[in-house]
Amino acid sequence: MAENSTESTIYRLNVSVFDSFGNPVEKAEVCIGDDCRESPALFELEKGCYAINATYELAFNTTELCLESDTDFGLYLDFKVLKVTVVNCSSSPLPAIVNASAVGLSFEKRTENGLTTFNTSFEVISMRISAEGYVEKSLSVNLTENPEIIVVLLEKKVTFYLGNDENYETLKKLESDGESIELFRVGEEVDFENRSLIFLANLNQSVCEDIASKTNATLVSFNASLGYNDTNISKYWSTEVRRIYGIW
Known part of the structure; x- marks a missing residue:
């Protein structure tokens, strides 16, 4: 008497991915469970029902297929x-x-x-x-x-807008040396809207408010008349302001 076979029948499932016009989608990914393959994808599976997922960049579709024989199956992505x-x-x-x-x-x-x-x-x-x-x-x-x-995209650059000549020469040298800064005196034309970080030095309140209304940039203001007089203020702000304010 022949022994009863306990081996399961294996079927071939060939999955191809198409766009909504019926064109093959190259490099689409087909997954059944954790088994992911590039379309057209060939799987060997036992009889049963399986969830089939197809992705292409940010396009996605999923369906369920009950496998009872060798099958060619098309999955469509509308994107x-x-x-x-x-x-x-x-x-x-x-x-x-x-x-x-x-x-x-x-x-x-x-x-x-x-x-x-x-x-x-x-x-x-x-x-x-x-x-x-x-x-x-x-x-x-x-x-x-x-x-x-x-x-x-805005450059990672500190824009200095100065109300007087204090620290101007030091900043100008930094600008010439290739530091990520640009330098303007009050009254010079500046496209504030397309700046990311603006340092306002020694400017009155009305000028600061006017600039704030023209930009979404981060604004940092400093007024030497308040008693802070540091000859290194220009270098300090050009190198440390980004770290202090969490910029970039």
């Missing part, structure tokens, strides 16, 4: 494309790292000539953009309202 352009204040493209995330998914890309794109099935995604020498920016994007965005 939109977000176009992201990263520039500096002069509108020059920046090489930047862009991290996008939504509902537990995240994906990171580098810009080429300031441009990158993300594919997502979510309407709202969070983004974090960084570039060397620039202040990191975080924002939330609604794709229905903004399928294309331009992100302006």
Whole structure:
């Protein structure tokens, strides 16, 4: 008498991922449990019902399949494309790292000539953009309202706006030596809106309030008439203010 076989039958499941137009999605990831493979993905499984997850960047779909024989299965992703352009204040493209995330998914890309794109099935995604020498920016994007965005990054630079000539020569030397500062006297034209950290020295209250109304930058004010007289104040603020105020 033949012995009863206890071996389970193994079936082949071949999963391919397509976009909403029926085009294959290259480099999409297919997961069944903790087993993740690149589409088209071949699995060998016992008879049973399985949850199949497919992701491509920030596009996601999941379905359940009950396997009873060798099966070819197509999973479809419906996604939109977000176009992201990263520039500096002069509108020059920046090489930047862009991290996008939504509902537990995240994906990171580098810009080429300031441009990158993300594919997502979510309407709202969070983004974090960084570039060397620039202040990191975080924002939330609604794709229905903004399928294309331009992100302006501000330089990591202290802007000194001086009410008189005190410390001017010391600061000017630091600026010439390549320190991350820029120097202006009161009355000179400054684009305060596109500055990240502004040090206001020896200016009256009305001037400070006017500048504050024109910018979202961090403002630090100092008035020597209050009795503080330190010949190293310029170097101190250019190197220590970022640490003290938690900037950058």
